[in-house]
């Protein structure tokens with residue numbers, strides 16, 4: 675059974691449903707001991723006419739933080755609640771992002787690189803659309819490494835989000851590079867339950883063979899976009915079985931470095 679989930683969204687991101695409290699109650703019902711909220715973080719694009727529709731607005735962050743902190747207090751005898759964000763690493767917006775999140779005193783951040791580039795600019799195509807070739811994969815790996823080097827991320831969400839259809843040998847080469855990098859820095863990689871349940875291109879079996887070989891720390895993330903998603907313990911159990919068949923056991927929450935001192 676999974677006793678924690680650090681990948682939880684809220685309705686503020688425009689594509690999730692339910693009240694914050696319902697997520698907490700679902701997690702308790704599912705027998706979880708820790709629930710981390712990691713909604714899509716605001717970003718600060720240097721152009722006025724770009725609207726990033728899948729994340730909360732900067733002016734919602736304070737209310738998000740207060741809501742999660744209030745639930746943390748209220749439910750403290752039932753479950754540990756953590757406040758975080760999921761975000762991409764965009765070279766052009768990282769400094770503004772970092773200045774924005776620091777005063778919020780988050781418990782953690784997870785990195786989920788849905789785009790390469792800076793999202794709003796030329797060449798920033800969504801990663802999980804079919805047909806990505808060598809150049810995209812290489813940019814993805816370069817950018818993820820650059821982001822992880824910042825030292826603020828607790829783990830890497832859906833590391834295999836790129837829907838790749840180039841040469842398999844190149845995939846092995848680049849993803850091995852990524853996995854080795856994460857292992858050296860003790861950054862866990864997430865097996866994404868939402869991708870699994872929705873039949874997305876990720877989790878990618880070839881990627882998890884590499885993870886097994888490299889020996890990374892692994893977590894399972896529900897990537898919950900509704901409270902009910904947290905109740906899918908059968909699916910989670912099935913994923914534990916898939917990972918076990920590759921010789922992978924997800925780590926316990928104690929083995930994950932939370933409350934990063936840079937936050």
Ligand SMILES: [Zn+2]
Pocket residue numbers: 683687689714728899
């Ligand atoms: Zn989302």
Ligand SMILES: [Zn+2]
Pocket residue numbers: 681683760786831897
């Ligand atoms: Zn997510």
